[in-house]
Amino acid sequence: MKLEQLRAEMRARGVAAYLVPRSDEHLGEYVPPEAERLAWISGFTGSAGLAVVLLDRAALFVDGRYTIQAAEEVNGEDWELLHLIETPAAKWLAGALTQGGVVGCDPMLFSADQLARFEAAGLQLSRLAENLVDVVWHDRPAPVIRPARLHGLEYAGVSAAAKRAQIAAILRDAGEDAAILTDPASICWLLNIRGADVDFTPFVLAFAVVRDTGAVTLIVEPAKISSEVRAALGDEVTIVPRGDLRECLAGLAGMCVRVDAAGSPAWFGEVLREIGAEVAAGSDPCALPKACKNEVEQAGARAAHLIDAVAMCKFLHWIAGAAGESEISAAARLREFRAEGEGFVGESFATISAAGPHGSIVHYRVSEAGNRAIMPGDVYLLDSGGQYFSGTTDITRTIWIGDAEPPLQVRQDYTRVLQGHLALGSIQFPEGLAGGFLDVLARAPLWRVGLDYDHGTGHGVGSFLSVHEGPMGISRAAKPVPLQAGMIISNEPGFYPGDYGIRIENLVMVRKVEGYARKFLGFETLTLVPYDRRLIDVAMLSADEVALVDAYHRRVLDEVGVTGGARAWLEGACAGLIELRESSSL
DSSP states (O other), X not given: OHXXXXXXXXXXXXXXXXXEESOOTTOOSSOOGGGOHHHHHHOOOSSSOEEEEESSOEEEXXXXXSHHHHHHXXXXXXXXXXXXXXXXXXXXXXXXXXXXXXXXXXXTSSBHHHHXXXXXXXXXXXXXXXXXXXXXXTTOOOOOOOOOEEOOXXXXXXXXXXXXXXXXXXXXXXXXXXXXXXXXXXXXXXXXEEOOSSSSSOOOXXXXXXXXXSOEEEESOGGGSOHHHHHHHOTTEEEEOXXXXXXXXXXXXTSEEEXXXXXXXXXXXXXXXXXXXXXXXXXXXXHHHHHSOOHHHHHHHHHHHHHHHHHHHHHHHHHHHOOSOBHHHHHHHHHHHHHTSTTEEEESSOOEEEEGGGGGSTTOOOOTTTOOBOOTTOEEEEEEOEEETTEEOOEEEEEEOSSSOOOHHHHHHHHHHHHHHHHHXXXXXXXXXXXXXXXXXXXHHHHTTTOOOSSOXXXXXXXXXXXXXXXXXXXXXXXXXXXXXXXXXXXXXXXXXXXXXXXXXXXEXXXXXXXXXXXXXXXXXXXXXXXXXXXXXXXXXXXXXXXXXXXXXXHHHHHOOOOHHHHHXXXXXXXXXXXXXXXXXX
């Protein structure tokens, strides 16, 4: 029914195909309910994907994280399910439109780089003034207005005025008059504000124009900005309603304006050219400064991880003695433990609470329909995180449920993942190296036996902002952005054989390494939660690897402040591996 309604609108506009992405007008991972267009038209609820609807067929493109989820959620009679890497959407669509035809799209939901890939495939794009899904989505939720709040200097470390001056200097050095900001993370960082416009991430959904003078035009619903926030922003920040966006851009005629061709909607560059501005392609000027945490943010990250470690250790102690729990009840209990922590605001993403085969679904999301009991003999994968005023956390632990000894194959799989995790976390590397060069370290133990995993090894993490932050990353597809001191990034290799899933994730912070003639960097591990010793095949570890695990566990035991039964559990969990190796027990 929904597809036919959309196709009727396509026919009325002479459109042979229509593109429906997961993203909203900010091209973000987390979107408000009124922007869940892909979920509405297809049923797929993952955080990344693209639908291509033709008049006689439809295809959904997802990456390796979501292939299983898409198969479960999407009607296979109406939709072809394709891997977006193995079968790029532009190439597939060019082959599907054998008779030619116009491809419709909403230029507010695609970057210029994304649309260029379709045009490079020989497709004729029509940038429609209205979104066709919105036209047929008659019960589409109305936007909810939630107030912005100030993010104080005790957490931000640097004033908004100083940040505006920093970005203004970047623009002047580049010979640019202004830059368009469309990423709410950049805007919230720049102005030291936070909000609650989307789940899990404290964003104020807004656009902004920052000038080479340091002045900022914030394009946002005025009802979100209280008198307190308005006063703190100061006279150099002007508030403009979102409905006046085009009129606001008209004031940039004749200027050189930076637009991120990869991270901003194509609409902005197109409108700026229409009004006579010079569009300079360049990255978001806030992205790199935001990623390099200042000393206050670094201290806040350490504090947030200590608070989070207490919650995680309480949870792991609890589940070790629990019976009759399910994926949903375990996730709810973990949230209760986190809520006890100082400065806890909410989860940083929907907890992945996955028992047994569900662990092989990389971004599994538990539902009432699929909720699985956590049983003795299960491998249980728990990927979760918290938002605290002082920082953002993200941790994955894979644990064995029950008193029986884990099977040898499970222990070997877990140990290979652990070896990659240790290799990456302990590496020292020359300054100027991008994260993509380090990806092989995490995969090498799996590659040696012909195994791999279909997701990145590391993503950046914000400071009480997004749990997925650029511009850096650790993967084969990561941008060639050199890692710099103060960046926070995940270290999360995994393996997913089908009957269970294994992933081990710590957050690490890039730090300078002293004592070398050349400048070197390394990682400071922020996450402080023990690994499951029962899943480690100690005989597979080198002496250096054993020492790394033991040193980490001693640090966990020294720094994590749990008491009572949880303390006794922690002491057992952090017992040394050297004795186990010597006795060959497990």
